[in-house]
Amino acid sequence: MQxxxxxxxxxxxxxxxxxxxxxxxxxxxxxxISDRVGVLRDITSAVTxxxxxxxxxxxTVVQGYxxxxxxxxxxxxxxxxxxxxxxxxxxxxxxxxxxxxxxxxAGEAEPxxxxxxxxxxxxxxDRPGILKTVTSFLAEKGxxxxxxxxxxxxxxxxxxxxxxxxxxxxxxxxxTELKRTASALGLESVLQHENIFRATNDIGPIRALLEGSANx
Amino acid sequence: xxxRKDVLSTVRMLREENLDVRTVTLGIHLGDCxxxxxxxxxxxxxxxxxxxxxxxxxxxxxxxxxxxxxxxNKRIAISPACNLLEGRDVSAAxxxxxxxxxxxxxxxxxxxGGFSALAHKGMTPGxxxxxxxxxxxxxxxxxxxxxxxxxxxxxxxxVDAVLLAARQIVRTALATRSRRxxxxxxxxxxxxxxEDNPFMAGAVLGPGEPxxxxxxxxxxxxxIKRAVERLLLARPKSSLDEIADEIKHTAYRVTRTGExxxxxxxxxxxxxxGVVDLSLAxxxxxxxxxxxxxxxMGIEKLGAPGTTAAVALLNDAVKKGGSxxxxxxxxxxxxxxxxxxxxxxxxxxxxxxxxLEKLEAMTAVCSxxxxxxxxxxxxxxxxxxxLILDEASIGVVNRKTTSVRVIPVPDGKPGExxxxxxxxxxGTICQPVCPDGAETFVNRGGHIPAPIQGLTN
Numbered sequence: 108m109q110x111x112x113x114x115x116x117x118x119x120x121x122x123x124x125x126x127x128x129x130x131x132x133x134x135x136x137x138x139x140i141s142d143r144v145g146v147l148r149d150i151t152s153a154v155t156x157x158x159x160x161x162x163x164x165x166x167t168v169v170q171g172y173x174x175x176x177x178x179x180x181x182x183x184x185x186x187x188x189x190x191x192x193x194x195x196x197x198x199x200x201x202x203x204x205x206x207x208x209x210x211x212x213a214g215e216a217e218p219x220x221x222x223x224x225x226x227x228x229x230x231x232x233d234r235p236g237i238l239k240t241v242t243s244f245l246a247e248k249g250x251x252x253x254x255x256x257x258x259x260x261x262x263x264x265x266x267x268x269x270x271x272x273x274x275x276x277x278x279x280x281x282x283t284e285l286k287r288t289a290s291a292l293g294l295e296s297v298l299q300h301e302n303i304f305r306a307t308n309d310i311g312p313i314r315a316l317l318e319g320s321a322n323x
Numbered sequence: 324x325x326x327r328k329d330v331l332s333t334v335r336m337l338r339e340e341n342l343d344v345r346t347v348t349l350g351i352h353l354g355d356c357x358x359x360x361x362x363x364x365x366x367x368x369x370x371x372x373x374x375x376x377x378x379x380x381x382x383x384x385x386x387x388x389x390x391x392x393x394x395x396n397k398r399i400a401i402s403p404a405c406n407l408l409e410g411r412d413v414s415a416a417x418x419x420x421x422x423x424x425x426x427x428x429x430x431x432x433x434x435x436g437g438f439s440a441l442a443h444k445g446m447t448p449g450x451x452x453x454x455x456x457x458x459x460x461x462x463x464x465x466x467x468x469x470x471x472x473x474x475x476x477x478x479x480x481x482v483d484a485v486l487l488a489a490r491q492i493v494r495t496a497l498a499t500r501s502r503r504x505x506x507x508x509x510x511x512x513x514x515x516x517x518e519d520n521p522f523m524a525g526a527v528l529g530p531g532e533p534x535x536x537x538x539x540x541x542x543x544x545x546x547i548k549r550a551v552e553r554l555l556l557a558r559p560k561s562s563l564d565e566i567a568d569e570i571k572h573t574a575y576r577v578t579r580t581g582e583x584x585x586x587x588x589x590x591x592x593x594x595x596x597g598v599v600d601l602s603l604a605x606x607x608x609x610x611x612x613x614x615x616x617x618x619x620m621g622i623e624k625l626g627a628p629g630t631t632a633a634v635a636l637l638n639d640a641v642k643k644g645g646s647x648x649x650x651x652x653x654x655x656x657x658x659x660x661x662x663x664x665x666x667x668x669x670x671x672x673x674x675x676x677x678x679l680e681k682l683e684a685m686t687a688v689c690s691x692x693x694x695x696x697x698x699x700x701x702x703x704x705x706x707x708x709x710l711i712l713d714e715a716s717i718g719v720v721n722r723k724t725t726s727v728r729v730i731p732v733p734d735g736k737p738g739e740x741x742x743x744x745x746x747x748x749x750g751t752i753c754q755p756v757c758p759d760g761a762e763t764f765v766n767r768g769g770h771i772p773a774p775i776q777g778l779t780n
Contacts, residue, residue, distance in 0.1 A: 226325060228334050256327050267330050279388045297334055299391035301325055306583040307336070307576040308329040313583050313649070317590065 132181040133210035134159075134190055140203040142173040149197035150175065157193055158182045178210055220251040222274045224301040226267065227285070231294035233264035241266070244288050248281065249273045266294075269301070333576075334391075341545035341611045342577060343393040344584045345604045347383050348436075348521035350528035350536040350597065351375050352402045361415035364407055365422035372399060372426040372435075375535055375594075380431045382591045386584055394584060395542070396746075399427060400526035401437035409449035416456035417463070424464035436468040436526030441516075442484035443475045454484075457491045461506035462498035468524035474514035474715040476722045479773035482708075485715065486768060488512045489708035493731055496700075500733040503741050507730040508695065512711050514718030514725045519598050520654040525726060536597040538654060539585030543577035544603045545610045547637075551619040566620055567640040574601065574644030582649045600654030601645035602690055603637070605665035607748035613637075613658050614667025625668060626677035634658060635688035655724055657690025663743065663750035664695050673740070673751040679710075680756060687717050692725035697752040700735045705762040706755065707731065712765065720774050 138150055147166065154161060159179035166175040179190075187207040194205050229241065238257075245252060245268075254269040272281070282298050289296035302316050309316075336342040356367035376399055383394040401423070408416055420438060427435035438460060440446075440453040457469055471488045474480040492512075496504030511525040518529020521538040528536070550573040554561055561569075581599040589596035605613045614625050617633045638657045646652050660682065662668050671677035679696065686692040692714045698707070711727045718725030732741055735752045742749035 226330055228330065258327075265331065267327050269325065279385075282388060297338065297391050299334075299337075300389045302583060303337075303390040303392060303580065304325045304330055304333050306579040307333045308326065313579060313586055316583070317586055 132183070132185055133162075133178060134181070134185075134187060135176065135178050135208050135210050136190065136194070137174070137176045137206045138194065138203055139172065139174045140198065142168050142171050146173050147175065150177075150194055153193040153197050154179050154190065157185050157190060159185070159190070220249060220271045220273055222272045222276070224253070225270055225272055225278075226299055226301055226304060227270055228297045228299075229264075229266040229268075229289055229294045231264065231289075231292070232262055233259060234292065237264070237266065237292055237294065240288065240292060241268075244285070245270060248276060250276075336543075336546045336576065337391055340543075340549045341606075341608065342543045342580060343395050344387075344539060344581055345542035346396040346398050346521050346523075346540040347379070347394050347585060347588050348398040348400050348526050348538050348540065349376050349379050349432075349592070349594070350400045350402075350519070350532055350538060352528055352532065352534045353404075354402055354406060357407055361411055361418050364415075365419045368401070368407065368419065369422040369426035369429075372401070372423070373429055376426075376430040376432065378592060379588075382588055386587050386591070389587075390580075390584060392580055392584055396433045396523075397431075398521070398523060398526060399430075399432050399435040399437075400521065400528045400538070401435065402528045402530070402532075403437060403439040403441055403453075405440045405447065405449040405453045407449070408452045409447060411449065411452055413452060413456045413459065416452050417459055420456070420460040420464050420467055424467045427466040432466070434466050434468055434523045434526075436470065436523050437528060438467050438469040439516075439527045440471045442487075443472050443481050443514075444478040445481070446484060454487055454491055457510060458494040458498040458506070461495045461509050468509045468511075468526065470511045470513055470516065470525045470527060472513045472516035473711065474719050474771075475773075476515060476719050476777040477773055478770075479777070480514070480712060480715045480719060480771035482712065482765070482770060483768045485512070485711045486704070486708050486765065489704040489711060492707055492729065493702075493704050496731045497733055503735065503743070504700075504730045504732045505743055505747070508728065508743060508747055511694075511726045511728045514692075514715035515723060516726075517654050517724055519600075520724075521598075521600050522602060522604060522655060522659075524728060532597070533595050535592075535594040537585055537589035537592065537594055538597040538600065539581045539588075540600040540602060540604060540654065541577050541581035542604050542606075542611070543573075544605050544613045544616055546577055547573050547603065547641075548610075548612070548616045548619050551616060555619070563620075563636060567636055570637060570640035571644035574641040575648040577601075578645040578648035578652075582651065596651065598651050598653030599645070599649050601641055601652055601656040602654065603641060603658045605659060605661065605668075606746055607664055607666050607669075609666060612665045612667040613660060614665050614671065616658075618667060624674075624676040625671035626681045630677075630681065631684050631688060634660070634685045638689040655690040659691050659694060660685055660689060661691070661694035661728075661748075662696045662753075663748040664746060665748075669748065669750045672753050673738075678756065679753055683713060683717070686714060686725055687721060690724065692718070693727045693729060695748065695750070696729045697735065697741050697750050698729050698731045699737050699752055699754050699758075700731055700733045702731045702754065702758065703762070705765045706758050708765045709761045710755070712771070716771070719771075720776060722776055 163178035191207040387394045440450040473484040495506040499506035521540040714725045
């Protein structure tokens with residue numbers, strides 16, 4: 108895998124589930140390792156050799172560290188320790204940290220928060236406590252963070268958060284409170300519906316975008 | 324997931340480069356408001372405006388907050404007022420104008436356009452009433468804007484209407500002498516007037532339009548300028564076609580912003596969405612100037628040979644990017660060059676590099692025409708009529724919209740600076756190189772016949 112040149116990225120929720128969710132044996136697997144070419148191959152080949160079908164995956168690289176979370180369904184009985192050992196065998200001793208747990212969530216994954224998707228941008232000078240303060244504020248408001256990216260340039264920091272707002276939240280009130288919270292940290296905040304980014308960067312018709320929002 | 328680079332570039336356009344939606348204009352047809360008594364007609368028109376537009380500003384503000392995109396102006400365009408004034412006199416026109424102005428104030432819109440007369444082929448009594456009332460109307464109202472269509476490619480140029488319009492421009496300026504002739508800044512004279520133009524002073528809801536419709540005017544000269552600057556910083560030797568490509572792609576994004584906002588406002592108002600007008604509309608702010616784009620392209624002195632080509636390149640690239648971005652493009656759709664509203668153009672005029680004649684040449688390849696130009700107070704109606712005839716001829720022959728919005732500043736002298744404030748801006752009084760000598764031609768009146776280009780059937 109290629110390392111990110113700048114910044115760290117946090118994907119706090121993964122929702123890409125496409126495979127056989129009805130399998131009697133399903134596990135969630137997380138791996139942390141210093142990035143190099145072939146990491147994902149080494150993980151997936153171990154899972155596949157045990158008869159596993161990967162049905163959900165999200166991966167990122169932060170400051171040279173590779174991390175992946177995936178779910179896999181197995182056609183035959185297979186416990187967590189067996190899977191963990193099989194993966195570790197494909198790496199050097201102490202090269203990777205692997206966590207495997209039985210998948211416990213039954214049925215279709217429900218969205219954590221029902222509402223519309225917004226993009227929060229924060230920028231200013233970096234300082235300790237930004238993420239703690241902002242994520243605490245968002246959690247208090249019932250806002251779910253779907254994705255978060257941070258970029259650093261010579262002491263300057265830009266946070267980009269993809270968040271879902273509960274439908275009942277007043278956007279302008281939230282924007283005002285966010286500005287106040289960000290301002291206390293020396294940051295500028297902008298909260299915008301995701302459609303403005305889709306409109307300015309995608310090529311599909313605007314009409315379809317709005318219909319998508321209405322149905323979402 | 325939205326790409327983070329896309330997020331950052333969009334945020335930059337909105338926060339640092341003055342991308343905004345310049346106007347959301349609600350068109351309202353008033354044809355059903357005619358009553359036996361002129362006062363009742365005026366009240367019916369005002370009531371309909373209040374009913375249809377009462378939520379316009381609130382909804383625009385909500386959408387602006389949702390997307391983080393400023394909607395700078397919220398406006399109304401009515402169907403031409405001349406249709407409400409058939410068989411009426413000037414006092415009825417004043418009653419109507421006052422009611423429209425009050426209704427616009429009641430719903431908190433910035434301006435209301437459509438106090439208009441369609442006189443390109445002939446004049447009905449209602450048309451004549453509108454034109455004759457303009458000095459009184461524009462000097463006694465705050466938000467009302469007027470326009471006169473004096474020519475089309477199919478009808479040719481109605482010279483009698485041009486002469487009448489020119490005289491009313493002078494009278495309107497004199498009627499607002501205390502504000503340096505500001506009333507004339509609210510009056511535009513068109514050739515090939517568009518029926519869905521959201522921009523003032525010429526916004527009007529044309530006869531083929533829906534009863535109510537939302538039209539949107541985007542802006543974004545600052546975004547285009549920065550895109551050109553970034554390109555040239557990365558690749559200083561970029562050719563003009565590479566610059567055109569950059570402008571085209573940026574215009575695409577600007578247009579999409581306008582359509583998104585316009586469609587959502589229309590949806591919430593429960594009316595159809597009409598068009599996005601692609602025009603690059605400058606404001607007097609530094610960083611929001613069309614003139615600065617020409618500077619960025621390499622025209623150091625606006626007005627130098629090559630300036631018209633730069634205007635043509637910009638205008639064409641904007642249209643191409645915008646027309647791919649949206650299937651609902653209309654209005655004027657091009658680059659504006661309003662002298663007073665663009666600080667770079669205004670400075671060039673003050674410096675003497677940009678003449679009225681060069682501006683006229685530039686209008687042949689971009690949208691609108693001689694816009695927001697200050698003239699000396701002693702400019703004759705015939706000279707203004709000559710300017711209108713020249714512009715109208717460019718429009719008629721090239722099958723495009725052109726317009727004239729000039730302000731003969733009472734007692735104003737060439738070189739004097741005048742400031743109207745706000746979006747109307749400031750500028751220096753300029754005059755044609757040869758301000759007189761065509762009176763005999765202009766006073767012949769009649770029509771300039773439609774050009775052969777008009778015979779398309």
